[in-house]
Amino acid sequence: xxxxxxLQKIGLDFGKQTIFEDLNLxxxxxxxxxxxxxxxxxxxxxxxxxxxxLAPTSGRVLINGEAITEPHKEIxxxxxxxxxxxxxxxxxxxxxxxxLERKVTTKDIDKAKxxxxxxxxxEDQAKYPHECSGGMVSRVSLARALITxxxxxxxxxxFAALDxxxxxxxxxxxxxxxxxxxxxxxxxxxxxxxxxxxxDRVVLINENSNKVNEFIVPFPRPRHKDLKFEPEFxxxxxxxxxSLEMIEG
Amino acid sequence: MKRSHIFSVVLFxxxxxxxxxTVKLRDIPELILPKPTVIVENLxxxxxxxxxxxxxxxxxxxxxxxxxxxxVLGIGLGFLxxxxxxxxxxxxxxxIASQAMPKLALAPLLTLWFGYGLMPxxxxxxxISFFPLFESTVAGLSYVDKxxxxxxxxxxxxxxxxxxxxxxxxxxPYLMSGLRVAIVLSVVGAAVSEFIGANQGLGAVxxxxxxxxxxxxxxxAFILLTLxxxxxxxxxxxxxxxxxxxxxxxxxxxx
Ligand SMILES: Nc1ncnc2c1ncn2[C@@H]1O[C@H](COP(=O)(O)OP(=O)(O)O)[C@@H](O)[C@H]1O
Ligand SMILES: [Mg+2]
Numbered sequence: 001x002x003x004x005x006x007l008q009k010i011g012l013d014f015g016k017q018t019i020f021e022d023l024n025l026x027x028x029x030x031x032x033x034x035x036x037x038x039x040x041x042x043x044x045x046x047x048x049x050x051x052x053x054l055a056p057t058s059g060r061v062l063i064n065g066e067a068i069t070e071p072h073k074e075i076x077x078x079x080x081x082x083x084x085x086x087x088x089x090x091x092x093x094x095x096x097x098x099x100l101e102r103k104v105t106t107k108d109i110d111k112a113k114x115x116x117x118x119x120x121x122x123e124d125q126a127k128y129p130h131e132c133s134g135g136m137v138s139r140v141s142l143a144r145a146l147i148t149x150x151x152x153x154x155x156x157x158x159f160a161a162l163d164x165x166x167x168x169x170x171x172x173x174x175x176x177x178x179x180x181x182x183x184x185x186x187x188x189x190x191x192x193x194x195x196x197x198x199x200d201r202v203v204l205i206n207e208n209s210n211k212v213n214e215f216i217v218p219f220p221r222p223r224h225k226d227l228k229f230e231p232e233f234x235x236x237x238x239x240x241x242x243s244l245e246m247i248e249g
Numbered sequence: 250m251k252r253s254h255i256f257s258v259v260l261f262x263x264x265x266x267x268x269x270x271t272v273k274l275r276d277i278p279e280l281i282l283p284k285p286t287v288i289v290e291n292l293x294x295x296x297x298x299x300x301x302x303x304x305x306x307x308x309x310x311x312x313x314x315x316x317x318x319x320x321v322l323g324i325g326l327g328f329l330x331x332x333x334x335x336x337x338x339x340x341x342x343x344x345i346a347s348q349a350m351p352k353l354a355l356a357p358l359l360t361l362w363f364g365y366g367l368m369p370x371x372x373x374x375x376x377i378s379f380f381p382l383f384e385s386t387v388a389g390l391s392y393v394d395k396x397x398x399x400x401x402x403x404x405x406x407x408x409x410x411x412x413x414x415x416x417x418x419x420x421x422p423y424l425m426s427g428l429r430v431a432i433v434l435s436v437v438g439a440a441v442s443e444f445i446g447a448n449q450g451l452g453a454v455x456x457x458x459x460x461x462x463x464x465x466x467x468x469x470a471f472i473l474l475t476l477x478x479x480x481x482x483x484x485x486x487x488x489x490x491x492x493x494x495x496x497x498x499x500x501x502x503x504x
Contacts (some may be wrong), residue, residue, distance in 0.1 A: 028377045051403050053402055070405075071402060071403050076403075079399070079400065085418070087496045095402065096414075100401070100414070101404075101405075130498045171376060
C-alpha cells in the first residue's frame with residue numbers, strides 16, 4: 001500500500017542557508033506521528049511545506065500519491081502561534097473555514113457549537129479573542145481545525161505556550177478527538193513525553209534537519225492518562241532522550 | 250454624568266463669564282470683541298429670522314456634496330491603488346506632492362473656472378476630503394498580517410475573500426479615522442472657499458459681516474460652522490462605537 005503522506009527527497013534552501021538536503025518521510029493513513037527537534041532545526045518549515053504554503057527547492061510532497069503545489073483540501077494546519085480574528089467572536093472564528101468554502105448553514109452552526117463543546121468552550125462562544133486566556137485561544141484554534149473533519153491534521157507545537165495543567169487537559173482532549181475523527185496527524189513538539197503519549201511514531205530530526213531516528217510507540221490508542229506512569233512508557237522516553245542527546249552531541 | 254464631564258461644563262461657563270466680565274470692565278468695543286451675551290442674542294435672532302439657516306443650508310450642501318464625492322473617489326481609488334504595488338510606487342511622488350499642496354489656495358482658480366455657484370466649493374471640499382481618505386484606505390488595505398494571511402491561504406481562501414474577510418476588517422479603523430479627518434476638513438474647505446467669491450453660505454456671511462463691521466454676526470456664523478463640524482464628527486463617532494466596535498478589538502498580549 002502506498003503511504004498517505006510522502007515526503008520524497010525534500011531539499012530546501014533559504015538563500016544561502018540550507019535547511020533540508022534530502023529528507024524522506026512516509027506517513028500512513030490514521031497514523032499519528034510526532035516530530036521532535038531543537039528549535040531552529042526546520043520543523044515549522046517542514047510543516048509549511050506539507051501544508052502547501054512553501055514549495056520545496058527540490059523533491060516533492062505527495063498526498064495520496066499526488067504532488068501538492070498549493071494548500072490541499074484535506075489538510076488542516078494548526079499554527080504554532082494560534083491565529084484568531086479579533087473582530088469575530090469564538091463561534092464566528094470556528095466557522096471561518098466553512099465560510100471560506102461555502103455558505104454557512106444552521107447545520108454548520110450546530111457543528112461549530114459541537115466542536116466548541118469538545119474543547120470545553122460551549123459557554124464562551126460569544127466571547128471575543130481579547131477576552132480569552134492563552135489556553136482558550138489554543139482550544140479555539142483546535143476547534144476551528146476540527147470543524148472541517150480534517151483527514152490530515154498538521155499541528156505545530158500547539159500546546160507549547162501553555163501551562164502544564166492546561167497542556168495535559170488538551171492532550172487528553174486531543175486523543176479523544178482524534179479517535180473520533182480518524183485523522184492522520186503530524187505533530188511537532190519539543191516535549192518528549194507529550195510526543196510519546198500522543199503518537200504511534202516519534203521522529204527525531206537534528207541540526208542539519210535530517211531525519212535521524214525513529215521510535216515506534218507500541219501502546220494502543222486512545223490512551224489513558226495513567227499510561228504516563230507505566231515503566232515501559234518511562235523507558236521509551238529515556239531511550240528517546242538519550243538518542244536526542246547523542247545527535248546533539 | 251462623569252465627574253470630568255461636570256468639570257468640562259464648569260470650565261466652559263467660567264471662560265464665558267471671564268470673557269463677559271473682561272469686555273464689560275475694560276469697555277472693549279463690540280467691533281473688536283463682542284460679549285458672549287451679545288453673540289448669543291445675535292445668533293438667536295438670526296436663526297429665528299431664517300437668515301443664518303438659509304446660508305447654513307448652502308454650506309451644508311457643499312460640505313456633504315464635497316465630502317461624499319471626495320469619500321467615494323478617495324476610498325475607491327485607494328482600493329484600486331492598494332491592489333497594485335506597481336501603481337502604488339508610480340503614484341507615490343504625486344501623492345506626497347499633493348499632500349504638501351495647499352488645496353485651499355486653489356479656490357480662486359476654481360472660481361475662475363467654475364464661476365460663483367456651488368460647483369467650485371464642492372470641488373474644493375471634495376479635493377480636501379479626498380486625500381485623507383485615499384491615504385488611510387491605501388494604508389489600511391496595505392497592512393499585512395503575515396500570520397492571518399497564512400491562515401487564509403491554508404484555508405484556500407480566494408483573493409476576493411482575503412480582501413473582504415481579512416484586509417477590509419483590518420482596514421476599517423484606518424478608514425473611519427480617515428472619515429473623521431475628512432469631515433472636519435470638509436467644513437473648513439466649504440467655509441474657506443466661500444470666502445472667495447460667494448454670496449451664499451456661512452463663509453459668505455462671515456465676509457459680508459466683516460464688510461459691514463458686524464462682528465457679532467461673524468461670531469454667530471463661526472459658531473454655526475463649529476456646531477456643524479462637531480455634529481458630523483460625532484455622527485461618525487457614533488457609527489463607530491455602535492456598529493464597528495469589534496473592529497477595534499485587539500488581542501491583549503498578557504496572559
Ligand atoms: N521565511 C524564511 N526565510 C528565511 N529563513 C527562514 C524562513 N523561515 C525560517 N527560516 C530559517 O529556517 C530555520 C528553521 O526555522 P523553523 O522551521 O521555524 O524552525 P523550528 O520550527 O524547528 O524552530 C531557522 O534558521 C530560520 O531562521
Ligand atoms: Mg517552529
